[in-house]
Amino acid sequence: MHTLRNNRTLHQTEVVDIIDVTPRMRRITIVGESLPLLGIGLPGxxxxxFVPTPGDEPPAGRAYTIRQFDRAFGQIAFDVVLHGDDGPGSRWAGRARRGDRLDVGGPRAGHMIDRGAASYILAGDATALPAIAAILEALPDGCRAAAFLEVADKAEERYLTPHPDQTITWLHSGIFFPGTTGLIERAVKAASLETEDCQVWIAGESSMMRSIRAHLLLDRRIIHPAIESAGYWKLGTADHRERD
Ligand SMILES: Cc1cc2nc3c(=O)[nH]c(=O)nc-3n(C[C@H](O)[C@H](O)[C@H](O)COP(=O)(O)OP(=O)(O)OC[C@H]3O[C@@H](n4cnc5c(N)ncnc54)[C@H](O)[C@@H]3O)c2cc1C
Structure with a gap:
């Protein structure tokens, strides 16, 4: 079933499974009658x-990456970073139960892999892991990739298992939120990178993303069309979103 909200089609779904992929990443699987019809096929x-909010407030819309799609069963799984109770998305995910009902809108654009690229550079914090994992899985055989990923600690690293052609540099934010420490920016700046004919994908906390993008454009001279970047959240701002 689907309904309309502000002229947008919403799909009615129900939570059928909840697992903790890592201590701070919770996978929510939803099922819905109209989900088999969705155009889902690109990573990211x-x-x-639309997650429930406390009190009489209407549900709050938050952006989450489609991590798995099972068309036959009409199921979508998405992974939520549990960053505390200060936002409705994270608060709801921390208490989610099978049978919870959610409206979802979309799907929205994903990442088009340039199959001719010589190498890939990826950078992101925990919120970008679902998209980065899907991009790494979709890269052509033999395509080298360097990924810079900031998570809270070592236990979060089990989120993905890289292919031997893929080098992952893990950064640990410790008591701070992943994406807010400056560690990932420093790691990218210090790295020896293959920038010839490369394709770049960066997402996560807005200031982090902008700093890495500026470095790759200005210092490494990577051309603008080779870089796709998105601010997935911004420290201190609710429901922040930006794309270049
Ligand atoms: C295209 C896109 C795809 C995304 N995919 C995912 C995904 O797959 N998984 C995922 O977890 N997130 C993803 N995000 C990020 C997610 O939408 C934001 O983190 C969102 O703000 C979470 O909503 P909230 O209700 O928890 O917090 P909000 O109500 O938006 O914010 C409340 C407070 O929490 C802070 N906050 C928000 N996010 C975080 C965070 N990650 N860590 C620490 N503090 C935070 C804000 O700065 C603010 O102060 C994606 C964003 C975009 C734009």
């Missing part, structure tokens, strides 16, 4: 999930 596609 996302949707707006």
């Amino acid at each position: 596609q996302w949707m707006k999930v």
